[in-house]
Amino acid sequence: MSSSFLGNKRLAHEALSAQRILQKVRPGKIEQFSIDLCLIAHGIRSACLVDTFAIQDPVNLFSHVLAGLRLKSAAFADIVHWYDPSSLQSFIVNSRILQAFARTLLEDNAAVTYVLLSEFPTLLNSTPKTVLDIIRAMNTKMLESQAKVSFSFVDGLTQDNLVPLAATLIGYPVAYTPISTDQTHS
DSSP states (O other), rough: OOHHHHHHHHHHHHHHOOOGGTTTOOOHHHHHHHHHHHHHHHHHHHHHEOHHEEEEEHHHHHHHHHHHHHHOOOGGGTEEEETTTTEEEEEEEEEEHHHHHHHHHHHHHHGGGEEEEEESSSEEOOOOOHHHHHHHHHHHHHTTTTTTTTHHHTTTOOOHHHHHHHHHHHHHHHEEESSSSGGOOO
């Protein structure tokens, strides 16, 4: 690993560890999230679902942490937080990579294979319209407010929209597309 990666990981770890709301989170989880954050900042990953820990006010936490990291290292300049209030899920996203990936999705659907989870699972020929619409809206919001570090998805997203969106953002080669919310509960 390069020294800049390790230095940025240290910055991320220090910023997260300094947050009172995260003091009860195991140090190993803070360490793992610091690595994930740096993998995204350095363009190795496009995004991650924040599932390492759960907190009550992720918008405030990530706004504060990411704004501070942006001041300390240019590597974090393109990192943003996306929050879905209906599912309480957060994503950390590299906005520069997402903008390029959105163009790829529009021009070439080979980036991700979508599988419709109907009675007989079916390969879709293109990216689901809802996923494209959400990614377009994300890009528009990020371009309009480049100084902002935390954004919220539109109200009313359901798990059958979030499942393929999450797989797309995270960069999975295959994204399942449920036909109903009943398929998203275990």
